[in-house]
Amino acid sequence: MIREKFDVVIVGAGPAGSTAALALAKAGLKVAIFERGEQPGGKNMFGGVLYHADALIELIPDFWEQAPIERYVTRHDLIFLTDSASFSVSYKDDEFGHLPYNGVTLLRSKFDPWYASQAETAGAFLIPETLVDDFIWDGDRITGVSTQRTDGAVYADVVIAADGANSLLARKAGLRKEFTKSSFAVAAKELLSLPADVIEARFGLAGGEGVAQSFIGEATRGMEGGAFIYTNKSSLSLGVVVRLNSLQNRKISIAEVLDKFKNHPHVKPAIADATLKEYSGHLIPEEGFNMVPRLYDNGLLVVGDAAGFLVSTGLTLQGMNYAIASGFAAAQAVLVARQKGDYSSKGLACYQDLLKNSYVLKDLKAFKHAPGFLANPRIYELYPSLVCGVSGRIFQVTGHPKKKFLSLIRAEMKGKISLLRLIKDIIQAGRALIWP
Amino acid sequence: MAVEEKLTTTRFNVDIKPHIRINTEMCESCQEQACLYICPAQNYILSDNKITFSWQGCLECGACRISCTKGAIDWSYPRGGFGVFLRYG
Numbered sequence: 001m002i003r004e005k006f007d008v009v010i011v012g013a014g015p016a017g018s019t020a021a022l023a024l025a026k027a028g029l030k031v032a033i034f035e036r037g038e039q040p041g042g043k044n045m046f047g048g049v050l051y052h053a054d055a056l057i058e059l060i061p062d063f064w065e066q067a068p069i070e071r072y073v074t075r076h077d078l079i080f081l082t083d084s085a086s087f088s089v090s091y092k093d094d095e096f097g098h099l100p101y102n103g104v105t106l107l108r109s110k111f112d113p114w115y116a117s118q119a120e121t122a123g124a125f126l127i128p129e130t131l132v133d134d135f136i137w138d139g140d141r142i143t144g145v146s147t148q149r150t151d152g153a154v155y156a157d158v159v160i161a162a163d164g165a166n167s168l169l170a171r172k173a174g175l176r177k178e179f180t181k182s183s184f185a186v187a188a189k190e191l192l193s194l195p196a197d198v199i200e201a202r203f204g205l206a207g208g209e210g211v212a213q214s215f216i217g218e219a220t221r222g223m224e225g226g227a228f229i230y231t232n233k234s235s236l237s238l239g240v241v242v243r244l245n246s247l248q249n250r251k252i253s254i255a256e257v258l259d260k261f262k263n264h265p266h267v268k269p270a271i272a273d274a275t276l277k278e279y280s281g282h283l284i285p286e287e288g289f290n291m292v293p294r295l296y297d298n299g300l301l302v303v304g305d306a307a308g309f310l311v312s313t314g315l316t317l318q319g320m321n322y323a324i325a326s327g328f329a330a331a332q333a334v335l336v337a338r339q340k341g342d343y344s345s346k347g348l349a350c351y352q353d354l355l356k357n358s359y360v361l362k363d364l365k366a367f368k369h370a371p372g373f374l375a376n377p378r379i380y381e382l383y384p385s386l387v388c389g390v391s392g393r394i395f396q397v398t399g400h401p402k403k404k405f406l407s408l409i410r411a412e413m414k415g416k417i418s419l420l421r422l423i424k425d426i427i428q429a430g431r432a433l434i435w436p
Numbered sequence: 437m438a439v440e441e442k443l444t445t446t447r448f449n450v451d452i453k454p455h456i457r458i459n460t461e462m463c464e465s466c467q468e469q470a471c472l473y474i475c476p477a478q479n480y481i482l483s484d485n486k487i488t489f490s491w492q493g494c495l496e497c498g499a500c501r502i503s504c505t506k507g508a509i510d511w512s513y514p515r516g517g518f519g520v521f522l523r524y525g
Contacts, residue, residue, distance in 0.1 A: 036516050038449070043496060045525040108525030129517030148515055166498040168513075179502045181470065186499040188476035190442070191524040235524070244503050248470040255439045255478050278524045279442035281476030281495035283502070 006032045006125075008334055009145055009156035011132045011169060013040035013116045015050075015320050016304025017162030019327030020334075021119035021126075022059050027335055031124040032154060033116070034147065036131040041112025043164075045189060045280045046320060047228050047237060049073055049103040049212050050111075053321040055328035057100065060118060068114050069104040070232035071210025072097050078315055079266075080384035081218040086266045087387045097209060105210045105230045105237070107191075134172060135159065135300070141344070142173065142299035157343045160301045160330050162323075165283040167293075167306035175302060176293030181244035182375075183287040185225055188258045189239030192274035196234045202270055203231055214315065217384025219261050223250055224380055226314070227261045229270065236271060238262065241284060241317075243375075254281075284319075285310050289368035295355070296348045301330045311363050313370050313433055314379070322360050329354040373432030378417070378425060386412060439478045443493045451518035454491040455511075456500070462508035463487040470503035496520050 008024050010017045013035035021033045037043040056063045075092040096102040120126050136144040136153055144155035161169040165184075170176050196207075203211050210231040219227035225242035240258045247254055261267060285291060285308040292308050295301065303309075304323035311318050333351035337343050355361040373379075393408040403411075413422070463469070469487065471480035477493045480500065496519055501511035513519070 036513055037519075038517055038521050041525055042521045043519075045522055109523055112525070131513055131516040133512075166501070181474075181503045181505075184499070184502055186474050186476060186497055244470065244474050244499060247473040248468055248503065251473060253473045253478060254476050255442075258476075259437070276437070276442060276445050278445050278522065279439070279476075280446060280520070280522055280525070281497040281499070283497045283499055 003155060004153070005155040006030045007156060007338070008032070008158050008160060009154055010034065010160045010162055011145060012162035012164055012304075012306070013126060013128075014044055014112060014162060014164060014304060014323065015115060016306070016323035016327040017160065018112070018116045018119050019055060019059070019324045020160050020162065020303060020331045021116070021124040022122055023055075023328055023331030024334060025119055025122035025124040026059070027331070029334070029338070031119070032156070033119060033124050033126050034130050034132050034145070035116070035126065035128045037128065039113050039128050040116035040126070041108045041110070044108040044112055045282050046108060047230055047239065047317060048105070048320065049230065049316075050106055051103040051316075051318050051321040052100055053324040055324050059328070064099055064101060067106075068110040069106050071105045071205075071208060072101040073103040073105060073210045073212050075205075075209070075211040076316070077211060077213040079213060079215045080387050081215050081264065081266065082385045082388045083218055084265065085388035085392060087384070087391050103212070105212075105232050107232060132163070132169070135169070140298055142297065158299050158301065158334055158337065158348070160303055160334075161306050162303045162327065163306050165285050165305040167302065170293050170302050170306050173297055173300055175295070175297060175300075181248065183285065183291050185241045185243045185284045185286050186247070186254050187239050187241045187282045187284055188254045189237060189280050189282070190258070190262075190276055191278040191280075192236045192238055192271055193234060193277045194236060194271075194274045199231050199234065199236065205231065212316075215261070215267075216314070217380055218264065220257055220380060221250070221252055221260060222381040223247065223252065223257070224375060224377065229267075235277065236274065238271065243286065286312055287371050288312070289364040290371060292361075292364065296333075296345060296351050298344045301333060301348060301351050303327050303330045309360055309364065311367050311370070312374065313367060314374055318363075322363070325358055325360045326355060329358060329360065367432070369432040373428050376425060376428065382417060386416065439476075440493075443477060446493075446495070447521045447523055448492065449518050449521060450492050451514050453515070455514040455519065456489070456491045456494065457510040458487065458489045459508045459510070460487055460489075462506045466506050466508070468505060470505075471500045471509075474499040474503045494519065
């Protein structure tokens, strides 16, 4: 039997894996990339928005002209919901509609195969329909992977685990502990089809423009998480994201949360007459910096969701850009290790330094208190109704003498939250999101 | 719309061999029963005080694997090429 040997084996043809494959194939290395789905993207879904990532332009200079994007996002809406009221903060910037785009919506079934094909064109071997179930070890060194195919052992100088949020491989390599349910949220999503002109009219968009909407409060029945609507060309990505422990504590099913959100009076008109095209679910690592595993070992690097590279601030949810940046950093680290002929932990340690000096670990570190802040139940249970309640008192005309706003705020807070508690929460928010 | 009906829009290439196995004896003493709430496909159902499970409509998110503190779930991905295949994502 011929011993199949590559320079690099990559597990998972998502954005992190394909970035590493593309960069390494371009550098002339013999790269194999395994995908367990029928084709790349077949197992993947996201909200979502792909935010700007330098590596994309570096690898594919005409990325924006070539990539199958849906809409460029020029508006971000944050919407606090109660049963019957909503309070929105909206930011629109026409500059976001100019190249390079700040963020774009896309469909993973189109984007992921296209992106993986870029790596293939550069010379990487894409091997779909193949599940990698373990590593091959030589002592304490990883020397390849085993797959379920006949003669399924494939050897390499270095393996890159890009196997997604569950990353069974990072666990098998002993780089992280078993997960707990407080670290993860689950998403349930519907892909709803609507004509492009209807989407543009309902959401107030010009042709090509898109909006990213996040909903907090009643959107998740007051549970820790949020709901989202993203506009694609002629479809909407609509879904809910809730922490696993919140669902368990409240004994509400994620599918039920989604249905209730869709039927909210402020959501229903936006999706009227839309046709369900696909229902899907996904896991989201939510603990940011606090759940990043050890990122390398002898012959191994971990990238993307597998490394927990995701930043949630409550305003935006970014993951794909970090996946791409970490895949790129992993490729650079492999090239450095190759020059030294050292694929041990020591030889690959520069991966961590590259990430520390890039926005990947800088962002995760800067927002390391965000998960703690976002675990505050009042964000979901109390503040949406407080904000809506105060707004209601401001806008409502009753025929009685009107009080100044501070009195209205005090009246709304009474019996719900103390001033001290409110100040403490504001300080926590400041520590997590505002001051350096 | 019921989840069952929603799942008819999702494409599956179902393997005859289940990729997830449940030790339902362990479920009987489970107080949490998180699986009933966290599964987007609602593949875990409580009937006559017993948890029943089907793997055919599994969306492969892994939420049950993390949520089950009893260790009753033997979880793996379906074989290569099998399972859910998202046409939109």
